[in-house]
Amino acid sequence: MKYLPLLLLALVWEAVVQLGLVSRDLLPSLTDVARAGWKLLREGELWQNGAASLYRGGAGLAAAIVVGAALGIAMAWWRAVDAFMGPLVEALYPMPKSALIPVTVLWLGFGDGSKILLIFLGCMLPVTLGAYNGTRSCEQALVWSARSLGAGRLRVLWDVVLPAALPEIANGVRTALALTFVLLVSSELIVARAGLGYLIGFLGEGGVYDAMFAVVLVVAFLGFFADRLYQRLVGRLLAWRA
Numbered sequence: 001m002k003y004l005p006l007l008l009l010a011l012v013w014e015a016v017v018q019l020g021l022v023s024r025d026l027l028p029s030l031t032d033v034a035r036a037g038w039k040l041l042r043e044g045e046l047w048q049n050g051a052a053s054l055y056r057g058g059a060g061l062a063a064a065i066v067v068g069a070a071l072g073i074a075m076a077w078w079r080a081v082d083a084f085m086g087p088l089v090e091a092l093y094p095m096p097k098s099a100l101i102p103v104t105v106l107w108l109g110f111g112d113g114s115k116i117l118l119i120f121l122g123c124m125l126p127v128t129l130g131a132y133n134g135t136r137s138c139e140q141a142l143v144w145s146a147r148s149l150g151a152g153r154l155r156v157l158w159d160v161v162l163p164a165a166l167p168e169i170a171n172g173v174r175t176a177l178a179l180t181f182v183l184l185v186s187s188e189l190i191v192a193r194a195g196l197g198y199l200i201g202f203l204g205e206g207g208v209y210d211a212m213f214a215v216v217l218v219v220a221f222l223g224f225f226a227d228r229l230y231q232r233l234v235g236r237l238l239a240w241r242a
Contacts, residue, residue: 010030013027013029013030014029014030014031017029017030025209027213028209028210028213032210033210033211033213033214033217034214035210036208036210036211036213036214037211037214037215037217037218039211040199040211040214040215045199046199046215046218048194049194049195049196049198049199049215050196050218050222052112052194052195053184053185053188053195053196053197054222055112056112056115056116056119056184056195057119057180057181057184059112059116059119060115060116060117060118060119060120060123060180060183060184061119061120061123061176061177061180063116063120063124064119064120064121064122064123064124064127064176065123065127065173065176067120067124068123068124068125068126068127068128068130068131068172068176069127069128069130069131069169069172070131071085071089071124071128071131072127072128072129072130072131072132072133072134072135072169072172073131073132073135073161073162073165075089075128075132076131076132076133076135076136077135077161089125089128089129092125093125093129097118097121097122097179097182097183098182098183098186098187100118100121100122101114101118101186101187101190101191104117104118104121104187105191110191110192110193114187114191115183115184115187115188115192115195118183118187119180119183119184119187122179122183123176123177123179123180123183124176126172126173126175126176126179127169127172127173127176128172129172130168130169130170130171130172130173130175131165131168131169131172133168134164134165134166134167134168134169135161135162135164135165137164137165137168138160138161138164138165166237166238167238170234170237170238173230174227174230174231174234177226177227177230178223178227181219181222181223181226184196184197185197185200185219188200188201189201196215196218196219197219199215200212200215200216200219203215
């Protein structure tokens with residue numbers, strides 16, 4: 001029942017095309033899309049371009065999680081870091097991350113590096129804010145209790161503050177995970193010679209719309225399953241808080 005809306009959407013899509021309510025030039029039938037996707041899979045196009053995209057997305061997101069979490073915790077724990085980095089984070093957060101595409105290309109060219117850097121810069125900020133808010137929301141009574149028992153500042157941070165901040169950090173990472181797919185496809189559509197975004201643009205320019213829709217659906221389902229897998233993983237890691 002959870003995925004019933006997706007099934008209904010698929011049935012409606014197929015029906016409106018088969019009944020001629022929408023032109024096949026504008027919207028290929030789901031059957032044609034599935035055939036085109038299977039052809040791309042057999043020919044290796046999906047595997048090659050998908051591997052390139054997953055590498056870029058994974059590398060950028062991993063770097064964003066490590067640096068963003070460390071920066072957010074440091075900003076919340078040390079006033080000097082907050083005073084220096086806080087205004088910069090607040091200024092960059094509302095900026096459309098896709099605006100950085102020309103900058104990263106100028107710095108690192110058309111290869112993997114520019115996409116990884118774009119994802120890193122765009123995804124680091126949600127993780128930073130999640131870590132910052134989670135660290136600041138830790139109950140002061142717990143911190144005072146640990147300090148009264150002789151724990152040093154770093155020991156309190158590791159044993160008390162960080163576990164309390166994990167749920168907020170997890171929320172920031174989830175936001176970054178979704179943003180990864182947006183930035184990845186956006187950058188590959190514009191400046192790439194491989195990747196799922198590149199494949200979408202290439203097929204669209206060539207008028208191969210059934211295959212183009214197949215790749216779009218692949219990206220959508222990759223994002224969907226990545227989010228579901230992440231939620232399940234976080235649920236297990238944070239089960240001790242229940």
